[in-house]
Amino acid sequence: MQPSLFPASPTLTVGELMRHLKALLATDEVVQNLWVRGEVSNFTRAASGHLYFSLKDGESAVRCVMWRPAAQGLLRRPVDGDAVRALGSIGLYEVRGDLQLVVEELQFDGVGALWRQFEALRARLGAEGLFAPERKRPLPLFPRSIGVVTSETGAALQDILRTLRLRWSLAQVVLCPCQVQGAEAPAQIVAAIRALGGVPDVDVIIVARGGGSIEDLWAFNEEVVARAIYASPVCVISGVGHETDTTIADFVADYRAATPTAAAAHASPDQREIMRSLHDMQSRLWLAMDSRITERAGQAQILKRALARLTPQAQIDRSRQRIDDQVRVLTRASQHRLQVLHERVASRRGHLSALNPxxxxxxxxxxxxxxxxxxxxxxxxxxxxxxxxxxxxxxxxxxxxxx
Amino acid sequence: MPKSKAPSFEESYKELDETVQKLEAGELTLEDAISLFEHGMQLAAQLEKQLEQAELRVRRLKPAALDAETFEQDFGAQDDEA
Structure with a gap:
């Protein structure tokens, strides 16, 4: 700033200042379209779906906002500590006078390599036919034992057990506990799937894990896990992460459920519905029996009538009736004949009178x-x-x- | 799949369904109808009882040694009581 001869510096209202700064920022080409590299901190997601966080490095931080439409395009939700690159533009939040980066796109450093690996494996296994719809096995109608592959301490197990208790408590759960994240996880998941496949009466296996970051869920993107699911002798249902997470395990599984709870619901019939159908079948038995009896009763009536016609009394009655009929016929005939006689007599009488002495x-x-x-x-x-x-x-x- | 001696829920359920259909189809002597009816009612009652008395059992399998031990204690049973 050049010192002025006239020290009367302009006085602005806060609002005027903000408008001025906004205009300045809007005309700067560098801050209008740039990538910023940093680490995510103070991440929050508002109910509206907008994401708020800061990007920081060793010395400074910048507030970031990612509006819902942009946030929906994310492969996964960032968590604090993620190293990212954010594409966006610098704006001013007038209410607090804060500078903020309005993020349009977010790339996870180090994760990009994982995604490339994911896509490559998906393409390879897909081409090999591991995801083919025609090899999906049917779900058991009434599973006797339900195998569960998950962490013994996780919320996923509780969700599964709660759901099965409500829906199909007739089943037995065979839990094969395993680590579901970390370096040991893939081998343990594979061992658990194999072990459950050999347990008699296990009709279906649930492979589950609660939500987490892409790194947390990574075990379910390992080829060995995919092959173990493919080789399982019984139907496998996957329930990994939240609705938005998709893993290779989901593609290979016979059924993909969005969550562990959904997987348990998929594996089981609803016993309240089965109970209703049992009541329904009992009503049908009663109805069917009733109509069978009515049918038979109708036939019995017909037989009874036929039988009644064959008794001696009935035969006598019928003979009597026949005689009555004949008598009636004869009577009618003789009456006719008498009349004829009468007429004849009358005419003879005429002749006789001619012979009168x-x-x-x-x-x-x-x-x-x-x-x-x-x-x-x-x-x-x-x-x-x-x-x-x-x-x-x-x-x-x-x-x-x-x- | 190995089959246990007692008919499974599924087997009994299917048998009940067939029994109902046979009885509904008719063309039976009264004696056959009655015995189908009695058999069906018996199956339904037995299946209902199984459902009513069912309690989820949880067994834990150790993949390494493949030695199974049965848990009588339920996992988080309190959650469902509410």
Missing amino acids: QAILARGYALVRKNGQSVTRVKQVAPGDPISVTVSDGSFEARVEPV
Whole structure:
């Protein structure tokens, strides 16, 4: 600053100062797009998903913020002590007057080599067919024993046991404790998987570890572990780290669960559901039995009716009915015949009246009787015999005269 | 896989399922239906009992020596009581 002849330096409000500095920073090409190398400290992750930390070296520190969209692109979350390189630009946080590096990208020094190794192994094993979907084995429906490969002291074991106790307490857990991080871990994990594969009744093996940094989880990216999972005679479920962590073990496992808890849930049926299905099957048994009985009862009714038709009483009843029917038929027939007779008689009566002797007498003929006998021939009488003569309106007595 | 003498839960469960289906399919004499029904109810009751009485057992296996010892003590059982 040049000393002024007029010592009246400008007076700015804090806000004005901040705006001025921001404008200065915004026009500086160096601080607008730069890589900063340092060690992570005071790392925190806000509920909003933004990351706050400092980068420091032996002499100084700079505050850093990584907004959520950029943070989501991270391969893993940084932890204090990580040596990193951060790409970003320097801004000013007016509220506190702090300078901060707004980080767009974060690279882990020393980890880059691990990731290259990871990708190379993944490509090689993938090409060899270790991840092929068609070789994934089916999960047991009702596992008898569940093998668990994890640390005896870790939270993962507690999560697994708690989940299995709730879901499938019928099972037996066979725990094969091992270190899950560090130099010894890969060999111990391999030994545990092999040992459990040879235990009778172990139907499924859970390989699990709680969350941690990429270095912590590295044992699950070792080729020997991948090959042990591949060679396991029973189905393997992996549950390593948190949702966002993926290891080579996850690719080889028959099922990949996001967490140890999820792995336990995957390995087991839900006994509350099984209980419900048992109740359901009992209801179905009752219903089916009921309809079998109803069916049989219906058939019994039909048989009963058929049988009733064969009793002697029924036969008598039927004969009686047949007789009744015939009587009815006969009656109807005889009535008809009587009527015919009646008619015939009536017509004969007409003929008979034509033969009535009275009508003949009326025509002038006379009926001669001797001692009550009709006289039809001359020889029947002698002269002097008394005779009776009947004409149409009465009779008179007479005497035969000699001829 | 080696099989124990007593039928496993899975075997009994499958048998129950088949029994129910057979009974539902019909075409049985009444005697067969009754014996299927009784068998099914027996299986269901036995499976239910197994589930009700089940308690997770935890066994510890030492990979080095392959000598298994059974833990009667449960790991963190208190957590689940709540």
